[in-house]
Amino acid sequence: MGLVAYADASYANDLLTRYSIGGHIVFLAGGPVFWKSKKQTFTAVSTTEAEFTNLTPAAQSLIWINQLMKEYGMEQPKPLLLYTDSDNARLNVLNPLNGARTRNIDVRYKYIIDQVRKGIINLQHLGGDQMTADGLTKPLEIQKHQRFVKQLGMVAKRIDWLKNG
Template structure:
């Protein structure tokens, strides 16, 4: 995918032969399209309805934009014969544990890879509620165990019960207020085999998640504070990049960009200019967050664990916890 910006606040997304123009007004977009038509053969399709498998609906009365992969989710449910499963309340089976080493079911590998690949595209496009689970399952692409196959089946059960959860931009939020809000969290030493921590980051714009990630850290940390501290860097880098992109498009981003953590110790570590002795063993890349924070580009705020949106990107949650995670992500079903 290629992204082009011009001085008029127009963004052009190009993926193979699909082109999407975004701007502050229809006139600006039409002018850009006319200019492109002078050099390339293009066919105008009108207001965007679908792009890269993501369908877009507008509720102009409430000033909301809904982004959904409902059609894609339904398609893959039928493709793999999972459409008639009994629905589950959360994507990970509560009593299931993946062993650190396992016996491979090689005869299931090809089908397993196809299924995790399809689900990963759904997760990356519009479904952060399944991101942590699918990342865990993809670790076994080289050869799944019985437990992985059981967890995959349970994920399909969850998806069959809610194929239509939409990302909703706008609504009660002021359309002129496009200030970013960033959440970062980490699950300390949660990988039993390696004792690596899992970090989760999510960036909100206009009340909706526009960036999310769940990934193992590359270092084994000795304290939970270290894992939370390092996760702030992993959240801060994309957040400041997105803020820069919005400014180039003409959408003001007041500094500092607010970042939320549920670790008071991690916050204190970032703000303490004399923390070099305690964090000397941490790789340089993870201490990046201290520089933009000290210069006023980013700001750390503390939230309670129950209000930490990124918590569901770091570990499996039980039914009530997952339902709260979906609510905090502001994922909704269209009622019109």
């Protein structure tokens, strides 16, 4: 498993502003190497918009980690894999005629569209129950938290060589 990222957003969950929370996690060799969770700075008018605009910072982080790997002679093959659990957001990225209502959001849209069009990012859909970044965007009940911890690879593992030494 090489370089891969997961992006998710929780729509309008800030009760005062109705801002959404976006988050993403970048994995390298099966382990998390970068993660971020942040309240979006605008009020999205749909789940699709919240998810869609969150794809840009996720793509930027993925490309940045790949650039670091390149500097050490370990650049990953393109396209880099980015997962979203919003098929609507993914389909909007793949539609080059997508329009946005405001200029600042339009810039967010065009970045991810451009990265996919250039073949730098491969945007794939992943079911919500498999979305690792879900744990960064909302409070989790105990079962979802346990799944999140397991998806991060933060589980107790038996180390047999300690027993034999």
